[in-house]
Amino acid sequence: MGFSLDFLMQGFADALSWTNLFWAFVGCLVGTLIGVLPGIGPSAGIAILLPITTMIPPTSGIIMMAAIYYGAMYGGSTTAIVVNIPGEASSVPTAIDGYEMAKQGRAGPALGICAIASFVAGTIGIVGLTLFAPILSNVALAFGPPEYFALMFMSLSLIISLSGRALLKGLIAMSLGLLASLIGQNPLTGAARLTFGWVDLMAGLNFISIIVGLFAISEVMINVERSAALIYESRIKGWMPTWEDIKRSFGAMLRASGIGFFLGLLPGCSPAVTTFIAYDAEKRFSRHPETFGKGAIEGVAAPEAANNATSTSGFIPLFAFGLPTGPPLAVLLGGLMMYGLQPGPMLFQQNPKFVWAVIASMYIGNVILLFLNLPLVGWWARIALVPFPILGPLIALFCIIGAYGIRFLVFDVWVALIFGVIGYLMRKLSFPIAPMVLATVLAPMLETSLQQSLLLSQGSPVIFFNRPIAAVFMALAILSILRGAWVQFKTHAPEIALDDADE
Amino acid sequence: MKRYQVVTGVALLGLFVLGAAWGSRSAWSQEKPYPTRQITYMVCFDPGGQSDREARRQQPLLEKILGQKVIIDYKVGGGGALGWREITKAKADGYTVAGFNIPHVILQPLQQDVGYKMEQINPVFIFHSTPLAIAVLENSPYKTLQDLIDFAKKNPGAVSVGGSGSFTGYHMATLRFEKLTGTKLTYVPYTGAAPQMTSFLGGHVTAVFGASDDLTRFRDKLRVLGFATDKRFPGFKDVKTLKEQGIDMVEEVFRGVAVPPNTPPNVIKTLEAAFMNIATRPEFQEEQRKGGFVPQAMGHEETKAYMKKMTAIYTELAAGLKKK
Numbered sequence: 001m002g003f004s005l006d007f008l009m010q011g012f013a014d015a016l017s018w019t020n021l022f023w024a025f026v027g028c029l030v031g032t033l034i035g036v037l038p039g040i041g042p043s044a045g046i047a048i049l050l051p052i053t054t055m056i057p058p059t060s061g062i063i064m065m066a067a068i069y070y071g072a073m074y075g076g077s078t079t080a081i082v083v084n085i086p087g088e089a090s091s092v093p094t095a096i097d098g099y100e101m102a103k104q105g106r107a108g109p110a111l112g113i114c115a116i117a118s119f120v121a122g123t124i125g126i127v128g129l130t131l132f133a134p135i136l137s138n139v140a141l142a143f144g145p146p147e148y149f150a151l152m153f154m155s156l157s158l159i160i161s162l163s164g165r166a167l168l169k170g171l172i173a174m175s176l177g178l179l180a181s182l183i184g185q186n187p188l189t190g191a192a193r194l195t196f197g198w199v200d201l202m203a204g205l206n207f208i209s210i211i212v213g214l215f216a217i218s219e220v221m222i223n224v225e226r227s228a229a230l231i232y233e234s235r236i237k238g239w240m241p242t243w244e245d246i247k248r249s250f251g252a253m254l255r256a257s258g259i260g261f262f263l264g265l266l267p268g269c270s271p272a273v274t275t276f277i278a279y280d281a282e283k284r285f286s287r288h289p290e291t292f293g294k295g296a297i298e299g300v301a302a303p304e305a306a307n308n309a310t311s312t313s314g315f316i317p318l319f320a321f322g323l324p325t326g327p328p329l330a331v332l333l334g335g336l337m338m339y340g341l342q343p344g345p346m347l348f349q350q351n352p353k354f355v356w357a358v359i360a361s362m363y364i365g366n367v368i369l370l371f372l373n374l375p376l377v378g379w380w381a382r383i384a385l386v387p388f389p390i391l392g393p394l395i396a397l398f399c400i401i402g403a404y405g406i407r408f409l410v411f412d413v414w415v416a417l418i419f420g421v422i423g424y425l426m427r428k429l430s431f432p433i434a435p436m437v438l439a440t441v442l443a444p445m446l447e448t449s450l451q452q453s454l455l456l457s458q459g460s461p462v463i464f465f466n467r468p469i470a471a472v473f474m475a476l477a478i479l480s481i482l483r484g485a486w487v488q489f490k491t492h493a494p495e496i497a498l499d500d501a502d503e
Numbered sequence: 504m505k506r507y508q509v510v511t512g513v514a515l516l517g518l519f520v521l522g523a524a525w526g527s528r529s530a531w532s533q534e535k536p537y538p539t540r541q542i543t544y545m546v547c548f549d550p551g552g553q554s555d556r557e558a559r560r561q562q563p564l565l566e567k568i569l570g571q572k573v574i575i576d577y578k579v580g581g582g583g584a585l586g587w588r589e590i591t592k593a594k595a596d597g598y599t600v601a602g603f604n605i606p607h608v609i610l611q612p613l614q615q616d617v618g619y620k621m622e623q624i625n626p627v628f629i630f631h632s633t634p635l636a637i638a639v640l641e642n643s644p645y646k647t648l649q650d651l652i653d654f655a656k657k658n659p660g661a662v663s664v665g666g667s668g669s670f671t672g673y674h675m676a677t678l679r680f681e682k683l684t685g686t687k688l689t690y691v692p693y694t695g696a697a698p699q700m701t702s703f704l705g706g707h708v709t710a711v712f713g714a715s716d717d718l719t720r721f722r723d724k725l726r727v728l729g730f731a732t733d734k735r736f737p738g739f740k741d742v743k744t745l746k747e748q749g750i751d752m753v754e755e756v757f758r759g760v761a762v763p764p765n766t767p768p769n770v771i772k773t774l775e776a777a778f779m780n781i782a783t784r785p786e787f788q789e790e791q792r793k794g795g796f797v798p799q800a801m802g803h804e805e806t807k808a809y810m811k812k813m814t815a816i817y818t819e820l821a822a823g824l825k826k827k
Contacts, residue, residue, distance in 0.1 A: 047550035047577070050559065144707030145691075185581050188692040189669040192615055199588065199618035203580025267701050322720060323701050327549060330697065334551030337794075338559060342720065407579060448694060455691045456663055456707070 008130060011356025015364055020060050024361050027064035028368045031071020035087050036079055037398060040405050041208065042072040042088075043327040050335060058339035059354050063361040065335050066315070069328045070122060070362065073271060073307045074369050077114040081300070082107055082384045083231050083395060085216040089208065090271035090307040092437050093279035095215065097292065097299030103232045104295050107381040108239035113249055113297055114304040115373035116241065120250075121257040121305035122366040125312025128261050130359055133316045133348075139265040140317040140325070145452035146463045148268065150473035152446040155273060157477040158280045159435040160484030167488050170435045173426065177439025180205055180419075187448050200411050207440045209403045209415040214433050216399045217420025220392050222427055228388045239378040241297075249301035252282050256302040260309030265316055267325040271307035272441045276434075278306030312362065319343055319355060537597055537770045541572040544760075545601035547586030549579055552695075553716065554602045554758060557630065560790070561781055568777045581617065582668055583607050587761075588618035595763040597770035600627065605757040609814050610670045613821050621814060622764075626806035627771055628778035629759035631796040633714040635676050636730040636742070637664075640706060641723070648728040648748050651710065652684050659687035665708035667696045675820060676712040676731055676754040682823075683750045714756060719795025731755070738795055757799065759806060775802050 014020060034045040046065045056064075076088035081098030094114070101110040128136070143151075156174070163170020183194045184204025195201035223231065256278035263274040282302035283292045292299050317323040322343035324330035336343055341351060348355055383391070403416035426433055457463035465471050544562065548554045558575050565573045578586035578601075587608060590601035608624045611617045637648070645651040655662040666673030669692045677690045691708055693699035696717055703711045704724055718727055719738050729745040730736045731754040736744075745752055760778065762771065779800060781787055788798040801809065 043550065050550070140701065141705035144702055144705055187694050190582060190611070190614065197616070199616070202617065203585045267698060321701075321704070324551070324697060330549060330551040332551070334556050334559075337556055344720065407585075408576065409578075452691050452693070455689055458660055458689065
């Protein structure tokens with residue numbers, strides 16, 4: 001089951017066959033497209049294309065579906081940077097600095113750095129997958145409910161740095177986010193909450209509708225109000241990142257790749273979660289934290305690297321145990337099983353040709369994506385030059401299609417529109433939006449793991465502190481909260497505001 | 504003035520004729536040939552899950568038998584409730600069918616208002632089941648079911664049992680097990696079978712009530728202590744049933760397809776025949792068995808009777824539990 005160069009070389013030979021190369025390319029292209037469109041995520045994309053896979057050989061089919069997943073991570077950043085609308089939940093942190101860069105006329109370099117960071121992280125991720133798959137697969141199992149709760153709690157404490165100067169407003173935004181995700185059935189007991197007897201609310205609010213509303217629709221509304229002619233008016237300086245940009249963000253890419261890779265091994269730690277953690281880590285690590293939120297290129301590179309590393313390392317528990325770490329991988333698992341391929345330790349022994357061909361194809365896929373994305377950078381960045389009276393309605397249209405596409409329910413469209421209004425009001429009153437999104441993304445897992453942990457411990461919260469992994473996360477979270485509070489009260493001119501709400 | 508009256512009269516007459524024609528057309532539609540256009544097959548759980556995989560296995564065969572395109576559509580949420588509410592409200596013409604699970608459709612409306620009633624689920628066919636079994640990890644100190652029960656009796660609440668969701672077959676199995684053995688366990692629900700098994704394999708719960716296909720998948724990592732079945736499970740021939748060990752309980756999840764209430768009988772017959780054709784194919788059954796499923800082939804009437812029987816059992820169980 002361990003690493004063998006022979007197997008990898010054989011894998012490359014298979015992956016480089018014309019058929020496999022073609023399907024890898026198709027997957028990359030579709031993935032990028034899905035990433036660009038807000039609302040339509042990789043799970044839906046893979047699910048829609050599943051029927052095609054019954055017509056092509058298993059290896060090609062899985063190669064294509066895998067390419068859609070990591071390809072979507074490349075595409076998600078595009079609209080986040082150019083028009084401040086994250087194409088995927090995982091690109092929310094990218095929008096913070098990416099959009100600022102775009103406003104300064106540096107959309108091209110921001111997009112370029114995304115492609116490069118994605119490539120670097122994707123490749124690091126695959127090297128990790130190649131060499132350590134068998135060893136690392138156990139990490140997923142070490143995480144039980146208490147560990148998850150501690151990790152989610154730590155992630156939630158990032159709100160402090162995400163809200164910057166406006167700590168109180170950030171906390172209010174967070175509470176709103178948590179409240180919104182409470183609507184619907186309790187994920188474990190099924191008890192209905194905050195539905196007011198309205199059956200449509202039973203299934204809860206989908207966080208993709210919430211994100212589409214908060215970011216995209218409110219952005220359109222703000223621009224309409226300003227009767228903007230363009231999304232932002234500024235000279236565009238250069239399409240490509242400079243060597244200086246790459247040098248500045250290279251460290252960030254490597255660190256974020258590491259964070260994304262390890263968190264990606266855990267079921268439930270979707271790229272949407274890891275990108276926030278990577279962004280925050282980079283901000284703390286940086287010698288110039290004041291530039292974050294004002295167009296720091298590291299702030300773009302870090303989340304983009306993290307989401308690619310996460311999507312790649314998710315294949316480790318999938319192949320090694322048959323454990324999907326997120327919905328797109330669950331669909332992939334379904335695909336594997338449709339072909340009669342049983343993931344698990346036996347997969348490496350019984351179908352080595354298949355496994356290594358897929359792994360090898362991921363190296364190739366990343367190269368394809370780099371070439372697919374870098375030359376198109378200028379083209380994507382030009383979207384912002386489309387006059388707003390044309391672009392605005394188009395964005396609104398895509399938002400509505402995207403929101404409808406989640407579950408094919410008109411209800412989700414209404415949710416997106418309502419959150420558009422909420423997002424508009426929040427921007428007007430300069431409430432930061434990112435903490436609300438983070439809270440909505442984390443809440444289901446936070447709640448589930450808290451309930452499960454307390455059941456396991458029969459009500460005692462000590463369970464979060466007497467298990468080593470959980471204790472470390474809890475300590476980090478508490479330190480982060482104390483530090484945030486101290487900075488807030490002591491200095492009055494604290495960490496740098498990360499107010500994506502103010503203009 | 505008179506002309507207007509004539510015109511109005513003619514118009515009214517025309518409307519009347521049209522209306523009559525419309526009415527008789529809808530009367531004919533009762534015996535309309537079926538199917539004449541594409542059919543939507545609703546899956547009420549996430550893509551990649553058991554329901555989805557089964558639907559996709561059936562899809563090409565259904566298309567061949569029915570001679571129409573079959574589209575798979577997802578309505579996911581509320582542990583299936585969202586899609587089942589949808590199917591009870593859909594047009595009763597047979598062009599929308601939905602996958603459904605027992606005991607979910609029985610237990611959910613018992614617990615709270617979920618927008619549909621069990622009686623509104625109009626079953627066409629049941630194609631497979633996954634029996635539940637209690638299992639511990641391979642390296643667990645509990646070698647037999649008796650070991651586990653003895654420990655649980657001495658340490659009430661210390662044995663944690665993982666399952667998928669609350670008021671599900673998994674939860675019911677645990678509650679029935681507690682009642683019949685006189686033990687006190689700690690039931691830990693998960694959001695689905697996948698996280699349930701992950702947490703179990705990581706050693707975070709003592710035992711699980713797991714579905715037979717999941718137990719088959721991870722068979723070399725765990726030890727099954729007893730199957731909640733009438734007869735021994737073919738995939739685990741040497742594992743005793745709970746009945747053999749003196750615990751009289753059977754707990755299985757059945758999967759099938761349903762149509763809206765008041766669907767014309769000829770439509771139900773056509774669909775039933777199509778599913779029967781698929782379910783009785785040896786290669787299809789073989790594939791099911793390999794994956795740890797039990798192939799079933801229960802038609803419309805048989806399923807209805809079965810649902811009625813199970814509803815009575817669960818209603819009593821749920822009432823007994825509430826009193827506690």
